[in-house]
Amino acid sequence: xxxxxxxxxxxxxxxxxxxxxxxxxxxxxxxxxxxxxxxxxxxxxxxxxxxxxxxxxxxxxxxxxxxxxxxxxxxxxxxxxxxxxxxxxxxxxxxxxxxxxxxxxxxxxxxxxxxxxxxxxxxxxxxxxxxxxxxxxxxxxxxxxxxxxxxxxxxxxxxxxxxxxxxxxxxxxxxxxxxxxxxxxxxxxxxxxxxxxxxxxxxxxxxxxxxxxxxxxxxxxxxxxxxxxxxxxxxxxxxxxxxx
Amino acid sequence: xxxxxxxxxxxxxxxxxxxxxxxxxxxxxxxxxxxxxxxxxxxxxxxxxxxxxxxxxxxxxxxxxxxxxxxxxxxxxxxxxxxxxxxxxxxxxxxxxxxxxxxxxxxxxxxxxxxxxxxxxxxxxxxxxxxxxxxxxxxxxxxxxxxxxxxxxxxxxxxxxxxxxxxxxxxxxxxxxxxxxxxxxxxxxxxxxxxxxxxxxxxxxxxxxxxxxxxxxxxxxxxxxxxxxxxxxxxxxxxxxxxxxxxxxxxxxxxxxxxxxxxxxxxxxxxxxxxxxxxxxxxxxxxxxxxxxxxxxxxxxxxxxxxxxxxxxxxxxxxxxxxxxxxxxxxxxxxxxxxxxxxxxxx
Numbered sequence: 001x002x003x004x005x006x007x008x009x010x011x012x013x014x015x016x017x018x019x020x021x022x023x024x025x026x027x028x029x030x031x032x033x034x035x036x037x038x039x040x041x042x043x044x045x046x047x048x049x050x051x052x053x054x055x056x057x058x059x060x061x062x063x064x065x066x067x068x069x070x071x072x073x074x075x076x077x078x079x080x081x082x083x084x085x086x087x088x089x090x091x092x093x094x095x096x097x098x099x100x101x102x103x104x105x106x107x108x109x110x111x112x113x114x115x116x117x118x119x120x121x122x123x124x125x126x127x128x129x130x131x132x133x134x135x136x137x138x139x140x141x142x143x144x145x146x147x148x149x150x151x152x153x154x155x156x157x158x159x160x161x162x163x164x165x166x167x168x169x170x171x172x173x174x175x176x177x178x179x180x181x182x183x184x185x186x187x188x189x190x191x192x193x194x195x196x197x198x199x200x201x202x203x204x205x206x207x208x209x210x211x212x213x214x215x216x217x218x219x220x221x222x223x224x225x226x227x228x229x230x231x232x233x234x235x236x237x238x239x240x241x242x243x244x
Numbered sequence: 245x246x247x248x249x250x251x252x253x254x255x256x257x258x259x260x261x262x263x264x265x266x267x268x269x270x271x272x273x274x275x276x277x278x279x280x281x282x283x284x285x286x287x288x289x290x291x292x293x294x295x296x297x298x299x300x301x302x303x304x305x306x307x308x309x310x311x312x313x314x315x316x317x318x319x320x321x322x323x324x325x326x327x328x329x330x331x332x333x334x335x336x337x338x339x340x341x342x343x344x345x346x347x348x349x350x351x352x353x354x355x356x357x358x359x360x361x362x363x364x365x366x367x368x369x370x371x372x373x374x375x376x377x378x379x380x381x382x383x384x385x386x387x388x389x390x391x392x393x394x395x396x397x398x399x400x401x402x403x404x405x406x407x408x409x410x411x412x413x414x415x416x417x418x419x420x421x422x423x424x425x426x427x428x429x430x431x432x433x434x435x436x437x438x439x440x441x442x443x444x445x446x447x448x449x450x451x452x453x454x455x456x457x458x459x460x461x462x463x464x465x466x467x468x469x470x471x472x473x474x475x476x477x478x479x480x481x482x483x484x485x486x487x488x489x490x491x492x493x494x495x496x497x498x499x500x501x502x503x504x505x506x507x508x509x510x511x512x513x514x515x516x517x518x519x520x521x522x523x524x525x526x527x528x529x530x531x532x533x534x535x536x537x538x539x540x541x542x543x544x545x546x547x548x549x550x551x552x553x554x555x556x557x558x559x560x561x562x563x564x565x566x567x568x569x570x571x572x573x574x575x576x577x578x579x580x581x582x583x584x585x586x587x588x589x590x591x
Binding site for chain 2: 010011012013015016019034056059060082098099100
């Protein structure tokens, strides 16, 4: 018996998946969720083998939801129209169903899942591509214990590399996100966020002044009183962006 | 190609009268001052001015096809001098032939050569100058027209693009809902196909610059809201208020829709609880004031920055229509987002 979860904010969209699933008595529907928060809880609780996941949802979207799970289950995306999502799917071959879809197309997706065992191996790359969509660069979704925190990008003071994670520093403290510095450097607005150092990306809105530090280095003093190291190349970049 | 000044009726009349006056004046001067006989005076004046007129027409026509560039004005003076010279030679040869009986006339002809040349050059020169000014003005007019045409085109394209933003998502999701209803509730599926068709037809039919009554626009929005009610089951409630006066007031087609779409996006798509969308119409002075209220999720949305919430396209459209930036305003009361748009009367 395999467990499934459907995560979609529209009741009728869930009901069509349920209807198509009737053909497969060996697949058990463990839960139906209508937003990303519920979805996350249900995934942690039921440990499903496969989820049907919509992209655009209240609270957090489908991609943000996956980012928060350490070991995501196999995913079949269901979405109506989202050019960034479709680009991500096409690039990374995880199966996706474009609404409205037929029973035949649905059967094919199930067959593909059964054949490959799971399609989760490409999830990381998929998320990397998908997170270039505008919505994804406006906020960062992090897990804070059992709670989910949504940080609007302008509230970020600076980002700091921390082993395999990135530490997101805000007024309310710092949070860990399992992404790379390169990822943030690529997706964040380069006019607002500058990689001042190999291990630091700073929000230039937060800088009050830049002081010299040791031989050739500098340090950026933030409004919050925090200090961010600035390397030689980082200093050049900051000067360009700040127009000095 | 610029049109010739001779195509203009008023110019033609003025041009003819001008030449007639010139002929009469010259004949009068010749008769009373230089004591030529009437026949001599009139023949001289008529013939010499007729040739001059032909030369001037030649200049007007040539300039129509060949306009001198700024640095070539010297050439123009040269051509005027040459034409005047040719004209004088023709006069000098032909007039004595026509009026051969009078020996006094031949003498007068010789003596007046220099004066005739100067006079003809002045006439020719002013004629050329006026033609050049005319054609320049025509060209500028054409350029201006082209510019407004292009601007109009790009404006229409821009408006069209602004309208296209939320449609595909809505359309495919609605089709998906219909697909789900067909199996279980075919009657409702049929109804929704009807609503969706009416809605899409309305979108196609309406032109951006068309003005419609509020009543018509609200009926159209009702179709859209009814479809959303089917998609989201019982979550959506709408309250629409307008009286008889505001119902008959006019507003640009499809102006309200993006505002309501925006309210639906933040109030319904991005929230989880029940959503009440309120649309209220009021008449203030001559303006129609529409107020759209929607709830929003303070946890995930940050509407505090400016007009935010994707209303910039509405702002842009209002600017294109009325050249004003103060017609759209937004405010937040607790967890309700309020959009107010003031629509001035149609000119």
